[in-house]
Amino acid sequence: MTTRRNFLGSAATAIGTMPFAGATLAQTSATAEETATATPAASSYGASTADKGLDVISLPGLKEPFEAAVPEAGYVFVTGAKGDEWTLRENRRAMEDFRIITHRLTGVSPADLDLSVEILGQKMPFPFFVAPMGAHRMVHEEGEVATARGAGLAGALYCSSGASNRTLEEIAAATTGPKWFQLYFNQDEAVTKSLLRRAKNAGYSAIVLTADALGPGMPDRFRAMGAPFRPDASFGNHDPARGGTGDFFAQKADLTPADIRMIKNETGLPVIVKGILRAEDVDPIIAAGADAIQVSNHGGRQIDGVPAAISVLPLVAKAVNGRVPIIMDSGIRRGIDVIRALSMGATCVAVGRPVMYGLGVGGAQGVQSVLEALAAELRSDMLLTGARSVADLTDSYISVTGPSARMQEG
Numbered sequence: 001m002t003t004r005r006n007f008l009g010s011a012a013t014a015i016g017t018m019p020f021a022g023a024t025l026a027q028t029s030a031t032a033e034e035t036a037t038a039t040p041a042a043s044s045y046g047a048s049t050a051d052k053g054l055d056v057i058s059l060p061g062l063k064e065p066f067e068a069a070v071p072e073a074g075y076v077f078v079t080g081a082k083g084d085e086w087t088l089r090e091n092r093r094a095m096e097d098f099r100i101i102t103h104r105l106t107g108v109s110p111a112d113l114d115l116s117v118e119i120l121g122q123k124m125p126f127p128f129f130v131a132p133m134g135a136h137r138m139v140h141e142e143g144e145v146a147t148a149r150g151a152g153l154a155g156a157l158y159c160s161s162g163a164s165n166r167t168l169e170e171i172a173a174a175t176t177g178p179k180w181f182q183l184y185f186n187q188d189e190a191v192t193k194s195l196l197r198r199a200k201n202a203g204y205s206a207i208v209l210t211a212d213a214l215g216p217g218m219p220d221r222f223r224a225m226g227a228p229f230r231p232d233a234s235f236g237n238h239d240p241a242r243g244g245t246g247d248f249f250a251q252k253a254d255l256t257p258a259d260i261r262m263i264k265n266e267t268g269l270p271v272i273v274k275g276i277l278r279a280e281d282v283d284p285i286i287a288a289g290a291d292a293i294q295v296s297n298h299g300g301r302q303i304d305g306v307p308a309a310i311s312v313l314p315l316v317a318k319a320v321n322g323r324v325p326i327i328m329d330s331g332i333r334r335g336i337d338v339i340r341a342l343s344m345g346a347t348c349v350a351v352g353r354p355v356m357y358g359l360g361v362g363g364a365q366g367v368q369s370v371l372e373a374l375a376a377e378l379r380s381d382m383l384l385t386g387a388r389s390v391a392d393l394t395d396s397y398i399s400v401t402g403p404s405a406r407m408q409e410g
């Protein structure tokens, strides 16, 4: 079995640095401030303490104010990606391969529009939710508690990352909305089972098994800065000072479909497998009992050179063939991106970095503003697409062009 430390150790040796040294140190050093539920005071690290609604012109437009609102380490950690960041850019470029073919004179009025979806028994007012993202205290002093509260204020589902700074219980208590828990499967089965038990007890209604990552993504620029994770922020769920156990970095690298079955047996909850890019991976995952598949390249944070999630979505959707719902993330920034993904077979999408922009600039209310702005944009784009409900979106609304079209040809 490849351990996280072995894996990183050899990678680190190869590049002559120790990328996770700071993070390892941080694992057991929670502060009193971190345990508090009220808005914490400013720290010497200098993360945002904002809590204000934002006038969001566009989600990408928040990147600049985000840079001004958070420490450089937080900005680089969130906005960067792996290697040359080709996949990060490709996630956006490839959206342009999916041209929207609008219907006209369809008689759809704003009052008719229905953006709601249901997935795994969960009704959602709009077809997107907050992607699992770790280490929110790199951005905001309150960390994930603020993000989850903001998601709840917008009525959005919050997916809590296994790499959160706050504990999964604190996060669960902070949101009034639905919630899923994202699992980093630990080599120590007792640790994995304890995380699953805690997630179930805290009211999470599904487990997201991340299959494409072995920890926080490390952009080159972040490593060049010395991987400056906050020394005063822990991986909350593993912090012994807060009831946690296990080594966050001891993640199981050799995952197999049998691990899906274990999660289901242990929790009785639906399991979503996140990080799928290849049609051939679908059958064994569904055979093992997966309840949904999340097409994602982790926002380009784990391996560079893989295609855009939107480019492979049609291929994965063809392989899934309606057996389970599909979620997509990586590159969602606009209402039209949601339309593109849903037309190509996704039931809903997850929004990543823009939520962090909202967190940094406006705290919980900033997150609410981001989600509501995306919903408003989607509403207007849907009306102009000519589809009455998101369920009406099919590939007839899309013309696939460019490199993405060539990928469909095989």
Ligand SMILES: Cc1cc2nc3c(=O)[nH]c(=O)nc-3n(C[C@H](O)[C@H](O)[C@H](O)COP(=O)(O)O)c2cc1C
Residues within 6 Å of the ligand: 077, 078, 079, 091, 131, 132, 133, 134, 135, 161, 162, 163, 164, 182, 210, 213, 216, 274, 296, 297, 298, 299, 300, 301, 329, 330, 331, 332, 351, 352, 353, 354, 356
């Ligand atoms: C700062 C940051 C931390 C992340 N941490 C996790 C994580 O802990 N678990 C996980 O499954 N995905 C994680 N992701 C990936 C997101 O779930 C999602 O796949 C990605 O953000 C989508 O790309 P986009 O933000 O460019 O749209 C993280 C992403 C970011 C930006």
